[in-house]
Amino acid sequence: MILVTGATGLVGSYLILHLIENGASVTALYRNEKSIEKTKSLFQLYHKSDLFEKIQWVQGDIIDIPSLEEVFHNIDFVYHCAAKISFDPRDEEKLRKINIEGTANVVNFCLAKNVKKLCFVSSISALGDLPSAQAITDEETDWNAEKPHSDYAISKYGAEMEIWRGQQEGLQVVIVNPGVILGAVPKSWNREEGSFKIITTVAKGLKYFTTGSTGFVGVTDVVQCMMQLMKSDTNGERYILVSENLPYKTIIDLIADKLKVNPPKIEAKPWMTQLAWRLDWIMSNLFFKKRTLTRAIAKSLHTKDKYSSQKLYRELNYQFQPIEEVIEAIAEHY
Template identity: 60%
Template sequence: MILVTGGTGLVGAHLLLHLIENGAKVRAIYRNEKGIQKTKSLFQHYHKVSLFDAVEWVQGDILDIPSLEHAFVNITQVYHCAAFISFDPKDENKLRKNNIEGTANVVNFCLAKGINKLCYVSSTAALGDLAANETIITEESEWNPEKYHNDYAISKYGAEMEIWRGQQEGLKVIIVNPGVIIGPGFEDQGSGQLFQKIANGLRFYTNGKTAFVTVNDVVRIMITLMESSICNERFILIGQNIVFKDIFNTIADTLKVKRPDIEAKPYMLKINLFIHWLSSLFSRKTNNFSKDTLIAASNTKEFSNQKIKTALQTSFTDVHQYIKENFQPVN
């Protein structure tokens, strides 16, 4: 039987659907009923709700050792998709606890229970930094501790260290590093929030860029890697490096709303950063705009997907076309 952590998130929910469609027996961890309903809604989105009951749900948490003891009974493979994502500086301790300590718990159980193989969903945020002679980030780019990394990136990098510890102790592992993952459902998480902002009339864009990938490509490649003899490797999973303005336009056109039409200059971003920081001091609201957001909006780094394309002889879905085909507004 296969265990999936994070089965109530974008990647985990799609992974559950793909695994069950392929005839696998799957168990998934959930923390509350609300999360399960989100996954069920995704199955309904694809008109596959009849497959939802094939998931064996176990209530638990990767920080709760007794619940993991129950979840790991008769498990042979693990997909570790659970993670906490935040770019609010106030969440530093929560990021480290969930992403590093939680991953350490999963690794320890995999070792204790003799799990055949573990796949960990990391992030391009955990990849190394560009050296002076480099123009594109690969799996071989080295993490430079002297350079600035946000708390989320540090927590994912720390989680990867736990995965490699497990590998050194005899566990077969795979790490995947997706870019920004695009997929339907989960409008309150990740890229879903971007679609919501544009739908609600986002006016600003930047000419920074980042890497994007479709959720179907991510889970398809994860399953292929787990079923292959490949192990103890990491792979960058990205479809394309895309300028923010271009992807914002594609989303706006698909949703049939006005394109963001004001370029956010660096000084404007800094003013916005100050305003959000100031307001967060006098309220309990999460600071969704931080120094890290500013850096990301101005990013020009690119990532390579050549390693996975060569290893599996695979290709990636065009992200712009995927958006056009999967996010048309309901009439």
């Protein structure tokens, strides 16, 4: 039996769909009944409602230890996808609680219940900091604690430390570090959160662009890589999952083209985003609104990051779907 945490999120929902399509028996963790409808609507999007009925749902919360006692009953493999994603500094405590303590709880139950293998979904934000002599980030790039990192990045790095602790105590583990994950979602989902907000923002008419770049990957590639790694003999390794390293302008233009809307024409200079995040801070404090642009995000919009997925290619010979095809599929369902 396979357990999936974060079963109602983007990666978790797609993962369950692919697992069941491949004949797996899946137990899916959920916190409330309403959230199950998210996963159900994704199955409906792909006309797989009949497969949805095969999911065994179990209520629990990774930060509520007593609720997990029954969840891990007869579980052989665990995909840990549950996480809080936020770049609002006010969410620091929640990020550490859910992402670090929650992962520690999952690891502890895996050890106590003799789970055979655990796959953890991390992030490229938890990877190391490039030294001046290195141009591209890979799995061996060292984390520099003296450099500034977002609270989200710190929480994912801390979660990885819990995974490695589990491995030292005898648990077989594998970590994946996806880039920005892109995938189609139903209209009933909140399209203003997560990576899908990029699509929504462009669809509404984005005026400005920045010159930064980062790694992108389709959600289907993420879950297929996870499944292959879990079936392999791989243990104690991490893998970057990035299809292409692309400028934000290229991604935005692709989205605009597929959605048939006008692309942005005005470049947002660094001084403009620096002013914008300060104004966002003021507005959030005056009106108690959630932060939409932080200092860390503003900096990243101008940073040209590159990531290597050569390790995954060497070991699995995996070929990622081109990002243009991923965006085209998203546009078809938008």
